Amino acid sequence: MVKILLAEDEEVLRMLVMDTLEDEGYDIDEAQDGIEAYRLIEENEYDLVIVDHMMPGMTGLEVIEKVRKLPGRQETKVMMLTAKSQQSDRDCANEIGVDYFISKPFSPLELVKIIGGIVK
């Protein structure tokens, strides 16, 4: 079973993504902020990590930066879901080790397709 972590501080958005992906049969963990997300990634091995950028505690980028330094987490696939959509933000994310960049607002169905492509 494909295991996915969703880190998003906005409850409404978390519900949206959860509802969409659970229907596809993925096993999803939730994190409300950066610190919790980092803890979960440290403890579990996920097929995909979806992070928001603007999160309290630690930003999404900070989480990824730290995660990439963890043993066995260099290859973990990371998707960034963010309201910051400028090219400079994309470049910055790429540099740090974000594999996929989805800007808000996004289409939940499109997201499902992309994730399907990633984890198949």
Added chain:
Amino acid sequence: MKRWFKQKLGRDIMVVLYSFLVIALVGSALTYVYIENRLEANEARLRQLDERVNRLTTLWDEWQADQYDTRGYLLFGDTASLERSSANEAKFQQEINWFKTQVQTRQGELFAEDLQQFHDFYYDVIIPVTYEYAQAQQDGEVTETFIDAQTIAELPTAQRLIDQGLVQFNPQRGIDILGPIDEVESALGEYRKLMASEKEKVYIEWRQNNNMLQFLWIMSIASFAVLILLFVQPFLRRQTRLISRLSIASNRLLKGEIVDLSDQMKREDEIGTMSRSFHKMAETLRDNERHLIEKNHELQAQQEELIAQQEELQAQQQELEEILEQTQQNEQHLAYRNELTETLASRDSLTAYPEIIEKLVTITDSEVGALVFVDESGTYRVTSHGLNDTLSRQLLDSENSVLTRAMTLKTTVHSSKQVASDHPLPYPYYMFETAVPVHDPTDDSIIAFIYLVRYKDRFTQTQMGDIMSFARQLSLSLLRMRLFEEMKREKGKTERILDSIREAVVYIDHSTNDVFVNRPLYEMFPELSDVSSQDLEEETWEEWRNRLVETVDQAEDFTKYTNRLFTEDFPHDSVSFSIRKGEMNLQMYAERIIVGGLSKGTLLVFRDITSETEAERLKSEFISTISHELRTPLSSIYGFTELMVKKQLPSEKQAKYLETIHSETERLTHLVNDFLDVQRMESGSQMYDREQLDIEPVVRDMLTFYEASSLKHEFELIADDARPYELFVDCQKFKQLMSNLLSNAVKYSPRGGKITVELAHHEQIVSIKVKDEGIGIPSDALDRLFDKFYRVDNSDSREIGGTGLGLPICQEIVRGHNGQIHVESIQHEGSTFIVEIPSYEYAVQEAETTPV
């Protein structure tokens, strides 16, 4: 032997001295022995005489004692006395024998005989008779009381003696015994007298001997002294004379006289040796002297020659000095002329006029002089050297003065006149004046005169030439000066303009490499003020650039841009950079200054774009934040609507989604409203429709409304003052302020509690406190609480939604009414927001006094 004496000077002296010593010693010894003997003989005689006297005395005493004894016996019949008297006989005889043997003199012998006779008589006659008489008395045969001579004579013994003829019988006296006794007595006395006279004689003799001895001593000492005087002194004098001759000779030698010591030189002793050496020395000296005299002559000759040469040289030197003086004069003349030309050429000619005229006076050998400037209206301005008031008045005012004449004739005028003897010389003298016009080269009008005066003689042709050429120089110089003044004015104007603009400007002159900067550059780079302006003035553009680049944060960009300035690739764009670690943002652009197709210099302009950049940054940050804030609710709406459109959903899910979409849309609306408010306030376009407002009823109404919408919270209004709480505020905005504060109080006390609003009057303000018993604010968040989009970041607050714009809006409203807002809070216990706004009275008063 003789030779031995002659070898050493002291030897004969010593011999003489020792001889005298021996003679004196021997003489003394002999005298002593002789005198000693004489004395001893005297002493022996004295002793002898003394002994005789002593013995005589003893003899006499003995005899006297004997006599007494005999008488005693005779009178008292004491036989012991008679025995004593008889016993004396031997002693008596012994003494007599001594005299007999010891005394060899005639008197001695006679005396000894007398004594013997007496002895014999005494012991042979007296003693036996006396004895017999005494016996008779004892026997009683004689009873007479007084001895009767007759009785004695009748005695047997006496009879026998008479018979024998030994004694004479005297009828009156019986036996005559007194005769021998008297005889012996007188002999004794005489002999004693003799002895005494003998002794006296010997004493006298002894005294004489003593005197003689003393005399001999004195005589011997005296004779010794005389001998010394007689022998030693002449000897010493002789030797001294020899030495003094040497001394005199050396003195004479010293004086350069000729010395002859030949007699002394033959001597073998030290004086001979000395004389010989002295002679040798004198000869050597004479030789040397001769040699020296020769040398001296030679030297004198040389000196004379030298003196002659020196004189020649002195003459030459004098000649040279004269030439030098002449040259120096010429040089001085030239130097003055150069200085004059230089002074004229310098920029500061205006202030150098006194110097110019002073030099001109010196060069032309004049006494006094003046530069007289003529301005357009025809008035004179005088700069003089040594010109007194009288002369200057004469010169300017007199119609006959050279100046007036030169002005009229427009040419050079000379004059000579005799001057009265009052001043400045005490005798009459001639005064030679000249006035040379100076023309303006542009229109040939007269702009000045050179006026010079001499007392001695006329100006020479050369001096006149000097003056004329100077006049031409001066005219050019004045023209140049006028141009220079004009230029300076222009430059000052440009500088003032450049200094008053906001941009900093650096101008690099291509021909001189000089760098000119305006004042704003120093304001932009205060570091430059640490360097003295003199140093900076001399620095090249490279040095300037190195100074500037130190403060530039993006040094590489700056360097790259400035490197292109002097290449083909001249930058026509601009470069932006910050300085002093972002303290200021600058934009720099460069321009070439091209005059007549030639680039004369490069202009660099620095613009301070700090505020522009900051505004831009804030704007873009604001937009970025807005977009972020808008995207979140938009995402929800977009996502849920898509799901509802594209997917078959159960009805409860649909209802839930719709509810979410609704609330998110509402949030979006709030956000947009808040954004607009903030934007309006920040841009300053927010207009406040102020009015006099008693806030107490307004706050009370709002509290009633909130009380109705919340069951968990209790509301209270504290407004104790009887005075109305009147403010000069925009009612709508005030309500928005209170609404924000109250809804925050409700939102951040999720578990309910009391919410208190307290109104109070202070001196010039009214304070409004909104107090809750909610989650409170962490102390580290207090500072940023009024920042836009700031939201306290913790699990308590996260669940509570918000745009992060409520408090900034409150702050803007309060500030818009010249008030203040701040917060006091203890985490987990609650927060109190305190708003202070000027009271109506004060606010109106302020508004009246402060001009709009």
